[in-house]
Amino acid sequence: MSERFEVVGIGNALVDVLARIEPAFLDAQSLTKGIMTLVDADTSERIYGAMPPAVEKSGGSCGNTMAGFAALGGKGAYIGKIRNDQLGQIFRHDMAALGVAAPVAMADDGPSTGRCLVLVTPDADRTMLTYLGAATELGPEDVDEAVIQAADCVYMEGYLFDKERAKQAFIKAADIAHAAGGQVSLTLSDPFCVGRHRDAFRALVENHVDILFANEEEILSLYETRDFDAAMQAVRAHCEIACLTRSEKGSVIVSGDAFHVIDAVPVDKVVDTTGAGDQYAAGFLYGWAKGLDLATSGRIASMMAGEVISHVGPRTESDVKAAMQKIGG
């Protein structure tokens, strides 16, 4: 493969199905507010059947990151599994339109393209029900060796660990990347996801991950501590770079002896926090890919997170490239 990529993302390819609901809807459906739950096809259909009219758009945590990375001008690719159906075509169209290469064939049979039912309550909080669908089928055979070898960095979402074969795909990609001199980056995705796979994540962080993204809850869960500083000291021994986000308290970037405290970018009104972590990662990876210093990369990351929480939806909408250039990117 002669074409090079700065970052190749691997994730669960999902189309979001968004609707506004009242909190009573969550009670009636016995759903826990504010978290992401994996559901089967029947449950997804049942909840969808009870949902108000909805809007459909491309999503997925890693998909959101690659969208933001491309919006900044980064050269990225995306590996995920979709079905050759209308939702799959929507996902692939949107990636292509963003300028993200998606060198993966669509499955002609099997489960339909995965979807995430996003239930937005009036307080702008989101309750998510993910039916992985075709993404469940993601396995090592979908990791194209040439694509990974052509990448400076492979970026993967922790959500992949919810399925054994996706986890194998993850390990395979990490091994290929390292053998080819590339870096491996991981986001822990969700404190519950960390809880489900703590030992595997710890082994991964210690043996395979060069650049780690985690929010405070996730890193505390990983090291089973309530003390942020203790978790940070633990992780710095394992990863070349760890970016630990703390919502309005900003973020901490630690890399060996280097240590940066990055302020959050203040926003007029926090409208919807979904995608904050995804876009933070997009911003940092862009800075890293361009060889910028850690502090500048962190400021770009903060800018991206600030942009995405100031409106509804997990992908950036304004001219983030111009905003990035203003802060030294």
Add this chain to the structure above:
Amino acid sequence: MSERFEVVGIGNALVDVLARIEPAFLDAQSLTKGIMTLVDADTSERIYGAMPPAVEKSGGSCGNTMAGFAALGGKGAYIGKIRNDQLGQIFRHDMAALGVAAPVAMADDGPSTGRCLVLVTPDADRTMLTYLGAATELGPEDVDEAVIQAADCVYMEGYLFDKERAKQAFIKAADIAHAAGGQVSLTLSDPFCVGRHRDAFRALVENHVDILFANEEEILSLYETRDFDAAMQAVRAHCEIACLTRSEKGSVIVSGDAFHVIDAVPVDKVVDTTGAGDQYAAGFLYGWAKGLDLATSGRIASMMAGEVISHVGPRTESDVKAAMQKIGG
């Protein structure tokens, strides 16, 4: 059929595919700004391929009207043709979630569910490219006699006249409705659509239509005049009720000797005029169905149009039922 409907809509069932674009995109694709053009599957695919990332949601002129009618509390049904595919399921879900009965089976083969590419320029204007898809297959056999007989009024969009068999479905529905003592309502849809089918529309208005909706351009086109008053005098001889809309100049409702001038409801900012006519019709039909006087029905219609132009998208978003009750509905 024991269940009764106040209004049964018949229209082209479409899923909107919306994206923001710069005017240069229209030039590059040789598209005429601000109008709706019918395109074939290949053209739809080609333009979609060139479009930025998009958002998908249920649409269709008559579908928008029935959505608004249901939002006001009206009891409606919708007849249209979709394919049993993901976009078709999205359309059907959204209708059901709105409380609109959609007693039509989904085709298991043939063209895919119709879609309308909606290109939104920074001036909030919309250029639309409609691939009718499965809607092309709508024919007389899809008009369920029992459903039409169960309706106080059948409401149809002029866009149906773009296909011969849909036109036959239209005439069949009108005949059944009249035989059962129901009313027939039509919206002219689009001045270009009127131009394409002027003679047929005139015969229809003179022989079949009880309640007509038309905007100024459409009624002028129908009677090939540049004088609004002349067009109005012509139409009042043919329809029991004619609702003629004039954008910010409000609307005129004429019914025999009765004559009402309804002011437009002022809005802070006109964000997107798409759906104004669809929602005006929804409001008027609601008042008519409830036996309200023409002036009150017209005020509800104006309220609905004002609501929908104050935000992006052709369906109402706020509590229009409460707003309607405040103005005597």
